[in-house]
Amino acid sequence: MNVMVPVKRVVDYNVRVRIKAAAVDLANIKMSMNPFDEIAVEEAVRLKEKGKADEVVVVSVGPRDCIETLRTALAMGADRGILVACDGAIEPLAVAKLLKAVCDTEKPGLVLAGKQAIDDDCGQTGPMLAALNGWAQATRARSLEIDGTSARIERETDRGTESLTLRLPAVVTTDLRLNEPRYISLPNKMKARQKPIAETTAAELGVDITPRLTVLDVAEPAPRAAGIKVKSVGELFDRLHAAGAL
Ligand code: AMP
Secondary structure, eight states, X not given: OEEEEEOOEEEOTTOOOOEETTEEOOTTOOEXXXXXXXXXXXXXXXXXXXXXXXXXXXXXXXXXXXXXXXXXXXXXXXXXXXXXXXXXOOOXXXXXXXXHHHHHHHOOSEEEEXXXXXXXXXXXHHHHHHHHHTOEEEEEEEEEEEETTEEEEEEEETTEEEEEEEESSEEEEEOXXXXXOOOOOHHHHHHHXXXXXXXEEHHHHTOOOOOOOOOOOOOOOOOOOOOOOOSSHHHHHHHHHHTTOO
């Protein structure tokens, strides 16, 4: 069984973004692999190490800089990469359609995606890919076991831990607790340079990626008002009461 992992290049989670011309200013800022996708790559590589997967294929949709993100995934242990090259912001539905087209040729037994990309927080791509493929799906997995033609998933919900069995092929999205991604060693970084990355485009895959949404505005959150120090718990209660917070 092959495992496919879609990996998105996003602004690094440590960067404090700035808004310029109603968009996040991406000039000269550090970009990284979406943290949930790192967890997905780690899980896929562990499946391979356990003999449950034969090959791990990583796919990124975006500008050519995404090759760097694919190389990171290859250094973690993925076998080969696919870049679907396109410019500009790509909406989750378009990404899901492109990934569906890649699934048609790659025929993975499992797609392991992130539960959400930390740049747009959509959390839509995995479920839409499952729907387009007509496959089972489990979102926000905190554990994953493959058993022949099925996958057993545990996911955390407000009502407790839910256990699911899915028939493969399926789409599973990763939650933070699934694993801790490995440290990438220098030799593995060097080895990753030799691993193959194929390139394709939306046109070659026959997918229309014209945006369907219009972003009306993007604004930074309002700055927080300065705090005050109170002298006693009583004063705190009085002030909270006066502010209508109690
Ligand atoms: P989103 O629906 O945008 O929150 O993204 C959820 C997940 O879909 C991500 O964690 C990735 O696994 C995958 N994904 C989204 N956008 C891309 C992209 N441009 N390239 C590759 N994978 C993506």
